[in-house]
Amino acid sequence: MTTGTLALIVLAIAVVGFILGRQRALSLVSGDSRKLHSRPGYYGQVVLLFTAVPALLLMLAWLFLQPIVVENRVSATIPDGVVPEGGSRSLVMSDVRRIADGLDALMSAGRFSEDDLTDMRADFVDVRTRLGEVGVALGSDVQPPVFEAAKLYRDNTSTGRALMTGAVLLVALGLLVWSFTRISPAQRARNASESFVKALLLGASTVAVLTTVGIVASLLLETFNFFKMYPARDFFFSTTWNPQFRGGSDLGIIPLLWGTLYVSLVALLVAVPIGLMIAIYLSEYAGKRVRGFAKPAIEVLAGIPTIVYGLFALITVGPFLRDWLAQPLGLGNSSSSVLTAGLVMGIMLIPFVSSLSDDIINAVPQAMRDGSYALGATQSETVKQVILPAALPGVVGAILLAASRAIGETMIVVMGAGAAARLGLNPLEAMTTVTVKIVSQLTGDTEFASPETLVAFALGLTLFVFTLGLNVLALYIVRKYREQYE
């Protein structure tokens, strides 16, 4: 039984519970619903909630925990001798999983039965070829202990599934009966149902917390694994980034950080003055018609996915800068460069900066403007000497938020900045960033055993800490600023 079917069955039982509960409540008062504490539907709801929710939660938890338990039990049966030199147990385990999956596929294709499998031994049968037939490709021939482990894995998994089905159905039916027998006219069904719903609402809002926990936990865990294989000192202080397939890589973050900061700086140099001037012009000067046209146009820029900007950098801006700037000046002949990525990212950030600044400028009270005009100041004097100083903390916050965006941006730099880790000053040369390297280290075949892959998590953690720090700071500044004018 698949988990989807099981979930549907639980829901069906719950619906039956709703109908039964409602009817029972009504029949207890012989149809006179005024004698009930709550409206009859609430009695049904209580049964429904008690039937469905704990059972489904159990199912979720089981699905989550079972792989861990099974993995540990199976992993313990694999003798150390099987683990190849330089490889790791987790690599062997991933083979085990794939063989198990392959066996399932063979089974469902009707190639052989459970009984055949019990007799099947890796020493006699060419498992690799047979699995190949159903599209499961293995890198090497299957060693007998691994094959046995795969069989054990299958056994454990299917037993676990069967147990789960039983347990879930038991919980659902048990709670259905229990909540059904509790129904009485005096039962505070509405309160019970509402408390239950409130708990569900609370549960939904903890998803955000769980996401953060998930992010932090996965980043920290894998970064920890990384630092077991690669010295943290080299990661943070080495100025070379040179990953090798066969080990002995240099994985220094400094050139990546430099590229990231350089591209972000260029982007901010483009976005901040332009975005700020747009905000000022549209909120202080522009007439209705200009605003009605320009504001949506700028907002459209904000709604365009970054992949579009990436493509723009790749096919238009990059070649343009190369042909008209880099080559004539003799400064390089790469179409991906810091300037390409920075310029395009700057365009992407313009609407971000301008809409944040717009909010901030509008938060400056009109009285401030009136005061300045009444003294005979011109509009630009008012903007430069009264509004901007008054809005300064807010604008600083907006710039920090934009910086955090720039640092975390991926697609534009992947397609526009290049892949060469380099510590240089020439903006027309290709450089690379933290996000580019996360992508390149984690796409393709990812085996979680080599420092070359795991370094991506250390990079991710660095990125996370950076952007989070900038955001917390920016939000703090902006909040302080808003409080000032409330």
Add this chain to the structure above:
Amino acid sequence: MKDNIEGRKLVDQMDVKFETRDVQVFYGETHAIKDVSVDILDKTVTSFIGPSGCGKSTFLRALNRMNDTIPGCRVEGSLTLDGEDIYDPKVDPVQLRAKVGMVFQKPNPFPKSIYDNIAYGPRIHGLARNKAELDEIVEMSLRRGALWDEVKDRLQEPGTGLSGGQQQRLCIARSVATAPEVLLMDEPCSALDPIATAQVEELIDELKQNFSVVIVTHSMQQAARVSQKTAFFHLGYLVEYGDTDTIFTNPTDPRTESYITGRIG
């Protein structure tokens, strides 16, 4: 010295600072001010009174073209300052507002130091040739604003840190700093407590030695206390204008009387 001032005052009483004839103000379709003609005298406090929405603030804002900043607002008729039409296309409102300062209902100090608040106007208009002159203007303005003694030791502290009454006097001092000839005040005491109000009223009385002051107020007692001339506005019309004493003791128009005795308002 006293005689000197008294003497000047008598002569200046005759000076008409603002002369307005048949002034109309429109907000889009709304006709907010209708046919207002009034002469505002130099070195005199003139108060505009009337019920809410009668147009007194609108008219006040027309006098230094603050209405220009409101989209859709139109002013017709003739408004002259010292005989010059202030709505003449050749007039730069920036120059006009340096001559005709304005103080608002709610104190609105800039988020700058006390010193910079005062120095703002002189700086943009280039009234001081050097730092010493600027210091002098700041001190003079704060003295005129009756604030000098309270803030002279903390000129670099933010103006927003002052109390409400002090803030309003700071704003008055700020207006004074650009050496205007007319000071417009839009309900300058409505956000202040009685003690601060008394201080500001005292200040207004002193200001009239040097400026023509126009004050919009909701409080008839205040109008009676501080002003020599009073204009009563009702539904966009100027109903009655004359000496304050006359208006309050012997109004000619029944509407004025109703308002003063509290029957409309």
Add this chain to the structure above:
Amino acid sequence: MTDMPHSNGADGIARDSHGGKSLLAVDARTRKRNASEARFRLLGKIAVAIGVLALVGLLASILSSGLSSFRQTYIDIEVYLDPAKLDKEGNRDRAQISKVSTFGYKPLIEQGFMEAIEKSGVSLDGISEKEVAEMLSKEAPAQVRNFVLADVERIGQTAPFEVLAGGRIDGYFKGRVTMESAERDRNVSPAQLELADRLREAGVVKVRFNWDFFTAPDASDTRPEAAGLGVAIIGSAYMMLIVLVLSLPLGVAASIYLEEFAPQNRFTDLIEVNISNLAAVPSIVFGILGLAIFINFAGLPQSAPVVGGLVLTLMTLPTIIIATRASLKSVPPSIREAALGVGASKMQTVFHHVLPLAMPGILTGTIIGLAQALGETAPLLLIGMVAFVREYPAGPPEGFFDPAAALPVQVYNWTQRGDPAFVERASGAIIVLLVFLVVMNIAAILLRRRFERRW
């Protein structure tokens, strides 16, 4: 009175500078200030112009390089489905016939092409037969093979086909390939292009609307002319479905709790801080989360829409929560008081009154969140959506676990290929993506207009 000398002095300064001067004459300083005002205003105009031009440039660049992908060059030929080659046994057994690979079909098509040229009377001067055959797409045999496998009874007949022309020929009609570039190109010769011109006049070669672009799966590096968005569109649609089904209820539930029920305490603060920070976490970090938790830990398959959908759900949640809370907040307290006043419970008030009134705002926010999710690329790269997938995923729900592509990732994928024809495809895919986004945003705007309520 001690300050009188001061005030007189200062008064003097003031009067010197502008007092008493006519208002009608603009003094030098004011003129200077007005000039600076005009400069500042001009700067503002320039900034706005740059913003608008950037948008125009961006769209123009994408449209100009991508619009041509909606048209495609085809060659009309008739192919004799030779039983001797395709069904040697002669028993029309589908399993047998399916063993004949595309190589078996190639000669048949080439023969059909030669016949078509002959029939049209176009001369083959100065061009070898091999070169003529190379003008056909490498995908053409597969087209014919699929046709045969769909109905084996057609073997032995002569059937008309509209086969794809090669990528370079297609590029020639779109202006991407020129005679000059063909001189330097190993894959095409000027003679082939001249022949293509003659054939087009003769009506054998034609350029028409490219429906296959929307339905066909991706194609390998050597046949850009066959690459389509079919799998990517399905993959994206699956993911959006998952995002919608998960993030709307979760987001609304979380917002209701935070807005209506949450007590003022540390835990609530923690949730609030979390949501505002999640909204700003770089999208790639969500990709890492998906890889580590959903794929490595929970063992979900790579490249599957279900993983993409889950990752995008987590990314979209903050957007939806923020929009929903704003929408709930805009329902005036008087409505809540009225409901509570007639004896409704807090929960009834929320679900019977507040939520329905807030629904348009919530839906608008959801659509905008979905639009963001639809264009998101970076996290999908990490969970393997970048893989080359030619098989259509099955129908839902099983299809959620099949490998699939996604629209934005397909764009990225194509930009990484060598053949410049893929740039056209990538831009075309962007146009499709943008059309979807525009439709979603218009829907959101209409929804807002239709139900906007002023209290």
